[in-house]
Amino acid sequence: MTTLDDLPIRDDLRGKQPYGAPQLNVAVRLNTNENPHPPSAALIADLAEAIRRGAATLNRYPDRDAVELRKDLADYLGHGLTGRQLWAANGSNEILQQVLQAFGGPGRSAIGFEPSYSMHPIIAAGASTRWIEGGREQDFSLDPGRAVALIEEHRPDVVFLTSPNNPTGTALPLEVIRRVLAAAPGMVVVDEAYAEFARAGTPSALTLLPGHPRLIVSRTMSKAFALAGARVGYLAADPAVVDAMLLVRLPYHLSTLTQAAARVALAHRDELLGTVDALRAERDATVAWLRKRGLTVADSDSNFVLFGMFPDRHAVWEGILDRGVLIRETGPDGWLRVSIGTSDEMAAFRAALEGVL
Numbered sequence: 001m002t003t004l005d006d007l008p009i010r011d012d013l014r015g016k017q018p019y020g021a022p023q024l025n026v027a028v029r030l031n032t033n034e035n036p037h038p039p040s041a042a043l044i045a046d047l048a049e050a051i052r053r054g055a056a057t058l059n060r061y062p063d064r065d066a067v068e069l070r071k072d073l074a075d076y077l078g079h080g081l082t083g084r085q086l087w088a089a090n091g092s093n094e095i096l097q098q099v100l101q102a103f104g105g106p107g108r109s110a111i112g113f114e115p116s117y118s119m120h121p122i123i124a125a126g127a128s129t130r131w132i133e134g135g136r137e138q139d140f141s142l143d144p145g146r147a148v149a150l151i152e153e154h155r156p157d158v159v160f161l162t163s164p165n166n167p168t169g170t171a172l173p174l175e176v177i178r179r180v181l182a183a184a185p186g187m188v189v190v191d192e193a194y195a196e197f198a199r200a201g202t203p204s205a206l207t208l209l210p211g212h213p214r215l216i217v218s219r220t221m222s223k224a225f226a227l228a229g230a231r232v233g234y235l236a237a238d239p240a241v242v243d244a245m246l247l248v249r250l251p252y253h254l255s256t257l258t259q260a261a262a263r264v265a266l267a268h269r270d271e272l273l274g275t276v277d278a279l280r281a282e283r284d285a286t287v288a289w290l291r292k293r294g295l296t297v298a299d300s301d302s303n304f305v306l307f308g309m310f311p312d313r314h315a316v317w318e319g320i321l322d323r324g325v326l327i328r329e330t331g332p333d334g335w336l337r338v339s340i341g342t343s344d345e346m347a348a349f350r351a352a353l354e355g356v357l
């Protein structure tokens with residue numbers, strides 16, 4: 001039998017592990033930060049109609065530049081943005097890949113502040129970009145002085161800031177992002193996959209775009225818009241950054257059907273973002289319940305909660321799984337992460353955790 005080791009794979013990929021959040025067939029799945037609310041009947045009807053119209057043109061390639069979708073995304077984000085400042089791809093993972101293809105690459109480096117999104121170093125490896133691992137403070141915040149010192153020491157071509165951060169839920173004050181922008185010699189990506197879940201008063205890095213042409217704000221429709229299966233992510237940046245994306249994207253990367261689905265979801269945004277308010281309330285209740293239960297809980301501006309500390313977190317994860325609830329064994333040792341589901345799902349989670357404890 002042939003194994004990967006037998007193949008002439010690139011040396012820098014040898015021995016690497018693929019991304020691997022378990023996809024198990026469990027009743028309550030709270031492990032990949034999905035929105036638990038399926039699309040409404042009205043949205044499904046509009047989606048089916050848009051797909052039907054799109055299907056009639058599938059002999060032709062899609063709009064290579066997704067112009068209408070980008071206008072809709074700019075309209076959604078506000079901040080005076082136009083379609084020229086937006087770029088869309090198959091999930092924000094593809095956005096980040098395109099960013100590294102354009103601004104990273106062989107002989108170049110990217111830095112992140114861990115614990116953070118596990119895909120950043122994996123996408124960097126795929127794009128032959130050396131990964132530099134920065135750290136966070138005890139409370140998972142980012143000390144601007146230490147972050148700046150690390151950036152000045154390594155001079156990375158790309159800086160990743162995740163706000164709100166995954167898996168900790170921590171949002172960054174704009175002042176930290178400003179300090180990093182001033183110090184970074186290259187591009188600064190603020191991954192705002194969870195921006196819509198932030199607590200009131202948490203500002204977006206979108207407000208920093210004017211005057212910062214090396215800032216890229218990355219967003220996704222996978223979480224707040226409950227559209228993970230459609231694969232739509234996007235960025236907002238200076239139009240020159242979009243010009244860079246045009247150099248590396250595959251032609252016709254975003255299918256006619258994907259563009260149509262994304263535009264229908266944006267048209268239904270009031271309904272979709274309505275679930276966000278309910279999820280934030282459920283999140284705050286989950287944090288309060290876990291704390292009352294005597295556990296340590298990281299403050300969360302996301303649709304998940306990191307909690308601990310467990311001497312044997314794997315045993316706790318497994319015990320919860322045995323009770324029909326799948327959460328995520330991720331983050332620093334001793335911690336577990338639970339995505340916020342419906343109130344029924346959260347009740348199942350609380351019962352399972354009680355059972356284990």
Ligand SMILES: *Cc1c(COP(=O)(O)O)cnc(C)c1O
Nearest residue numbers: 091092093117166193220222233
């Ligand atoms: C979930 C997540 C994404 C989203 O990836 P998609 O490819 O858009 O589904 C991006 N960044 C972070 C930090 C995430 O947690």
